[in-house]
Amino acid sequence: MIQHDIIAALLTLVVLSCWIGALGAWRMHKPMQALHYLALPTGAGALSLVVAVVLETGWGTTAAKMIAISAILIVTNAVGAHAAARAFRVRKLGHWQPRQEDGVEFIPQGPQA
Amino acid sequence: MNLWLAASYAVGLCLVPCADLCLRGPVERRLVGLELAGVLVTILLVLLTLGFHRLPFIDLALTLAIMLLGASLVFVRFLERHL
Numbered sequence: 001m002i003q004h005d006i007i008a009a010l011l012t013l014v015v016l017s018c019w020i021g022a023l024g025a026w027r028m029h030k031p032m033q034a035l036h037y038l039a040l041p042t043g044a045g046a047l048s049l050v051v052a053v054v055l056e057t058g059w060g061t062t063a064a065k066m067i068a069i070s071a072i073l074i075v076t077n078a079v080g081a082h083a084a085a086r087a088f089r090v091r092k093l094g095h096w097q098p099r100q101e102d103g104v105e106f107i108p109q110g111p112q113a
Numbered sequence: 114m115n116l117w118l119a120a121s122y123a124v125g126l127c128l129v130p131c132a133d134l135c136l137r138g139p140v141e142r143r144l145v146g147l148e149l150a151g152v153l154v155t156i157l158l159v160l161l162t163l164g165f166h167r168l169p170f171i172d173l174a175l176t177l178a179i180m181l182l183g184a185s186l187v188f189v190r191f192l193e194r195h196l
Contacts, residue, residue: 004116011120014160018127018153025149026130031141034134038145041152049159056117062168066159069171069178073152076182080148083186087193088141 003055010052017045031088035081042077046070117164124157144188151181 017040024037046069053066089096098104131153134146158174 008116011116011160014156015120015123018124018156022127022130022149022153025145026134031139031145034142034145035148038149038152041149041156045152045156049156053159053163056163057168062171065171065175069155069159069175072175072178073155073181076178076185077148077152080182080185080189083189084141084144084148084192087144087189090193091141 007052007055010048010055013048014045014052017041017043017048021045032085035084038077038081042073046073115164117160121157121160121164124153124160127153128157140192144185144192147188148181148185151177151185155181 021037021040024040025034028034028037050063050066050070054063057063086096093099128150131146131150135143135150155174155178158177159171162168162170162174
């Protein structure tokens with residue numbers, strides 16, 4: 001019964017992370033802010049789901065596939081979110097290099113450096 | 114109804130704000146909605162797999178997780194230059 005309760009708690013965590021992620025992304029006005037809420041379902045949600053699936057099915061093919069799904073989600077979310085943020089900046093400015101007014105320390109490249 | 118199906122219904126309802134993100138507002142916001150919907154549907158497929166006790170169907174979630182990156186990168190590329 002303890003295992004059943006743990007699975008119930010983990011699934012509650014999955015649902016909560018999905019809801020907070022969805023509502024947070026929905027409420028944010030700027031797309032760059034909304035992007036950050038993708039991390040909740042992919043991080044906390046997927047990891048909790050891995051533990052719940054392992055508790056339910058034991059160590060086997062299903063658990064291995066769930067671990068693979070979770071790893072893929074975590075890695076691809078990071079890559080996809082950064083690519084999307086870069087695209088937002090390129091769309092807005094025409095380039096993605098930092099500007100002087102951004103306050104980012106960087107080494108300019110090219111002959112003027 | 115078991116725990117997994119109840120969780121899948123709750124996660125499925127999260128697709129409503131995602132649909133609103135995808136269908137309204139600027140195109141950047143729609144892209145965020147698309148990426149979020151992909152993650153949520155992947156989690157939803159896993160929950161449905163366990164809820165219906167059809168464990169081989171977890172391959173669908175695995176396939177979707179693999180294809181999500183390619184799909185979002187294609188849209189990101191078009192958003193950056195062409196849309």
